[in-house]
Amino acid sequence: MSKPPPDIDPRDLDAIEKFVKQEITRKQALMRFAAGGTFLSLPALLAACGGGDDEGGEAGTTTTPAGEIKKGGRFSMARNEEPLSLDPIVPSDNGSIWGIYQMFDQLTTVNEDSSGIAPSIAESWEISDDGTVYTFTIKQGVQFHDGSPMTIDDVVFSLERVFDPEGSGYSFLFGAVEGVTAPDDSTVEVTLKEPFTPLLDNLNVFPASIVPKAALEADAEGFAQNPIGTGPFKLQEFAKGQHVHLVKHDGYWKEDRPHVDEVMIPYVTDDNTRILRVQGGEVDAAVAIPYAQIDQLDAQDDIDVQIEELFRFDGMWLNHAEAPLDDVKVRQALNYATDKEAMLKSIFFDKVEIANHMMPKMKYWREDVPAYEYDPERAKSLIAESKAADGFTLPIVIPTGDVIVQQIAQIMKESYSDIGVDVQITNLDIGTAYTNFSQFNYVAGSNWYITSDVPGPDELAAIQFDYSAASGTKSFFTNYNSKRATELVQEAGRSDDAAREQLLGDLQQLVMDDAVLVALFFTPARAALRSHVKDFKTVKTAWWRLEDVWLDK
Numbered sequence: 001m002s003k004p005p006p007d008i009d010p011r012d013l014d015a016i017e018k019f020v021k022q023e024i025t026r027k028q029a030l031m032r033f034a035a036g037g038t039f040l041s042l043p044a045l046l047a048a049c050g051g052g053d054d055e056g057g058e059a060g061t062t063t064t065p066a067g068e069i070k071k072g073g074r075f076s077m078a079r080n081e082e083p084l085s086l087d088p089i090v091p092s093d094n095g096s097i098w099g100i101y102q103m104f105d106q107l108t109t110v111n112e113d114s115s116g117i118a119p120s121i122a123e124s125w126e127i128s129d130d131g132t133v134y135t136f137t138i139k140q141g142v143q144f145h146d147g148s149p150m151t152i153d154d155v156v157f158s159l160e161r162v163f164d165p166e167g168s169g170y171s172f173l174f175g176a177v178e179g180v181t182a183p184d185d186s187t188v189e190v191t192l193k194e195p196f197t198p199l200l201d202n203l204n205v206f207p208a209s210i211v212p213k214a215a216l217e218a219d220a221e222g223f224a225q226n227p228i229g230t231g232p233f234k235l236q237e238f239a240k241g242q243h244v245h246l247v248k249h250d251g252y253w254k255e256d257r258p259h260v261d262e263v264m265i266p267y268v269t270d271d272n273t274r275i276l277r278v279q280g281g282e283v284d285a286a287v288a289i290p291y292a293q294i295d296q297l298d299a300q301d302d303i304d305v306q307i308e309e310l311f312r313f314d315g316m317w318l319n320h321a322e323a324p325l326d327d328v329k330v331r332q333a334l335n336y337a338t339d340k341e342a343m344l345k346s347i348f349f350d351k352v353e354i355a356n357h358m359m360p361k362m363k364y365w366r367e368d369v370p371a372y373e374y375d376p377e378r379a380k381s382l383i384a385e386s387k388a389a390d391g392f393t394l395p396i397v398i399p400t401g402d403v404i405v406q407q408i409a410q411i412m413k414e415s416y417s418d419i420g421v422d423v424q425i426t427n428l429d430i431g432t433a434y435t436n437f438s439q440f441n442y443v444a445g446s447n448w449y450i451t452s453d454v455p456g457p458d459e460l461a462a463i464q465f466d467y468s469a470a471s472g473t474k475s476f477f478t479n480y481n482s483k484r485a486t487e488l489v490q491e492a493g494r495s496d497d498a499a500r501e502q503l504l505g506d507l508q509q510l511v512m513d514d515a516v517l518v519a520l521f522f523t524p525a526r527a528a529l530r531s532h533v534k535d536f537k538t539v540k541t542a543w544w545r546l547e548d549v550w551l552d553k
Contacts, residue, residue: 071550077265080430105253107120117455133192161216173198196493275289286528313451318478337416340521346407380418464516
């Protein structure tokens with residue numbers, strides 16, 4: 001599709017819409033229309049919107065009678081985050097993680113409503129009475145993308161790989177594991193040093209993906225760019241800075257999946273460009289839609305905007321190793337000086353919830369823990385009592401093209417100036433920003449949000465607040481070092497449900513008091529879908545089951 005002429009302001013949505021309609025007339029071949037847009041109301045602040053008529057059904061899901069799902073075609077989805085590595089053991093960025101889940105399987109997976117886990121490569125399991133031995137029955141007849149059979153040795157190798165503290169940045173999720181063995185060709189036993197409640201949840205994480213032992217041992221470095229998994233899609237091309245192209249795995253163990261033959265995921269950092277592409281029919285879907293543009297997009301008959309709840313927390317990351325952010329009073333002052341109510345109205349259009357935690361709203365979340373209210377006078381008082389009483393400069397890194405974060409940072413810049421903080425905003429492409437972040441080469445910003453890879457809170461509690469965990473990430477690159485937080489996280493992992501509720505609730509209060517980050521919002525997934533896209537769903541752990549997607553065109 002042609003680009004808008006330079007005299008059109010990219011923020012002028014009316015002008016953009018007029019231009020797009022003209023282009024549609026000129027290039028009708030780009031368009032695919034389908035009847036039956038829908039509307040779905042969800043509880044609280046979340047809603048899934050749908051343009052078109054008022055027939056029943058959920059946006060993005062099929063109303064076609066059973067057995068009439070159309071097979072084949074290419075599904076294209078523009079996203080704003082580029083993968084850095086496709087070896088499951090390597091990344092911690094969502095650009096990579098959500099692509100990895102399309103290509104690999106794990107022993108367990110997130111269940112349909114994201115409330116827990118379900119069988120995957122492990123068909124079933126048994127747990128010993130003392131909670132220290134997990135016996136998994138492994139699915140037979142599974143093939144890797146290259147046609148080779150998955151063996152019990154591959155499963156053991158994959159698990160040992162993620163359990164190994166020397167080779168995995170995620171071994172902290174499995175610190176209770178003593179060993180893994182295969183009593184026979186269809187059984188794997190994982191033995192623990194002590195009971196560990198989150199084990200089944202944690203076996204769903206991407207670094208625990210099943211990989212071919214022979215291919216990894218032959219070329220571990222090359223595997224990151226040319227991965228081989230057992231998942232529904234295999235890699236056709238990984239073009240850095242451009243796209244990921246996936247094709248159907250014909251030997252997938254779910255015989256009726258995937259429905260489409262190909263998935264193309266172009267990397268489009270600019271919000272307006274993603275929207276133009278989905279409006280013009282160049283892509284079937286676009287994710288991370290700015291809140292200001294949801295209603296206008298959804299009003300179009302051929303586009304549904306689907307909003308789904310996530311285990312996601314948005315905030316501004318702070319590097320406690322950078323003075324004066326090592327002073328809790330400074331961090332608290334930044335929280336009190338952040339006008340979240342203004343952001344809620346002007347940026348998020350009341351579609352998000354102000355966060356009263358430093359991680360996503362999940363099981364054991366406490367409603368009674370207060371969020372930081374906007375109190376500039378208290379912020380000034382805290383700064384006056386801190387080591388930065390004379391003010392300081394705060395460099396904030398934001399990802400290029402992310403309109404929402406740009407607006408948040410601008411509001412922060414204006415409000416922080418009132419308490420003597422001079423904000424300097426730097427735009428970096430998301431790959432560079434995350435690389436710098438993961439090397440502790442930042443002061444504030446840089447990451448901006450986090451999602452959970454599992455349906456329970458233990459993974460993120462450990463990543464973010466257990467300084468001893470995560471193989472050097474030091475509380476997910478914040479350098480937050482609290483002995484009490486570490487104790488709470490570790491004790492919760494050993495405890496029963498009643499004790500876990502108390503321990504993780506205490507952790508929520510502690511990290512809010514310590515102002516680990518600048519807490520902002522609990523936010524949903526926002527995907528714009530052309531109306532021929534069916535059964536598109538975002539799991540609450542933020543990735544998509546693209547194997548279920550089909551195209552009614």
